[in-house]
Amino acid sequence: MSPAAPPLAPAPLAAAMAAAAATAAAPAPAQTPPVKLSKLLSYLLRHGAAKEGLSLRDDGSIQLSTLLEHPKLRSTTFDQIKHVVDTNDKKRYALFQDPATSTCIKIKQPPLTKLTPATLPANVIHGTTRAKYALIQQQGLSRMGRTHIHFATGLAGEQQVISGMRVSANTFIYVDAVRAMQDGIDFYLSENGVVLSAGEGDSGVIPPEYFSKVEFKD
Numbered sequence: 001m002s003p004a005a006p007p008l009a010p011a012p013l014a015a016a017m018a019a020a021a022a023t024a025a026a027p028a029p030a031q032t033p034p035v036k037l038s039k040l041l042s043y044l045l046r047h048g049a050a051k052e053g054l055s056l057r058d059d060g061s062i063q064l065s066t067l068l069e070h071p072k073l074r075s076t077t078f079d080q081i082k083h084v085v086d087t088n089d090k091k092r093y094a095l096f097q098d099p100a101t102s103t104c105i106k107i108k109q110p111p112l113t114k115l116t117p118a119t120l121p122a123n124v125i126h127g128t129t130r131a132k133y134a135l136i137q138q139q140g141l142s143r144m145g146r147t148h149i150h151f152a153t154g155l156a157g158e159q160q161v162i163s164g165m166r167v168s169a170n171t172f173i174y175v176d177a178v179r180a181m182q183d184g185i186d187f188y189l190s191e192n193g194v195v196l197s198a199g200e201g202d203s204g205v206i207p208p209e210y211f212s213k214v215e216f217k218d
């Protein structure tokens with residue numbers, strides 16, 4: 001005896017199933033060049049930076065000329081990058097002029113999280129060099145025309161430390177951030193784990209009196 005044929009699906013259901021099958025079988029639409037470039041930039045300016053040999057600054061930025069030298073971007077022009085920055089629907093990227101270097105690019109960070117004594121990391125450390133420390137120990141830490149002074153929550157190379165300190169640092173200034181907070185100096189935490197402070201008042205400085213200890217590495 002021949003097996004019974006399966007019951008036919010109701011017409012509306014059959015039509016919906018056929019449409020779903022056709023959609024699943026259809027190839028995904030090709031990505032446009034700007035979309036491909038945006039995804040590549042997102043990778044290079046985030047998790048792929050270290051793997052691709054790119055050294056991002058504490059604020060996550062890099063000189064555009066340096067980025068364009070990367071093998072994955074050697075056929076990319078400034079105008080193509082600018083088009084992606086200007087047209088990205090999430091306004092994810094920022095191009096800006098750094099007076100000390102040239103045009104830089106970065107992924108915009110979300111609003112900073114203001115820290116309290118209860119939420120402060122165990123360590124708030126500024127990495128510098130011995131040559132620079134000679135002046136810092138007299139005048140304090142200055143934001144030097146930038147928006148914030150940058151701190152790491154540990155020493156470079158430690159597992160949880162991904163940003164906030166240059167690998168060339170050999171002098172480590174530990175700041176008593178709780179005491180500084182009590183005296184009105186604010187501290188913030190960025191998305192990539194960097195502690196930031198604008199310093200004391202309009203001076204943009206954290207005075208040496210808030211240094212709890214200094215360590216030197218040979």
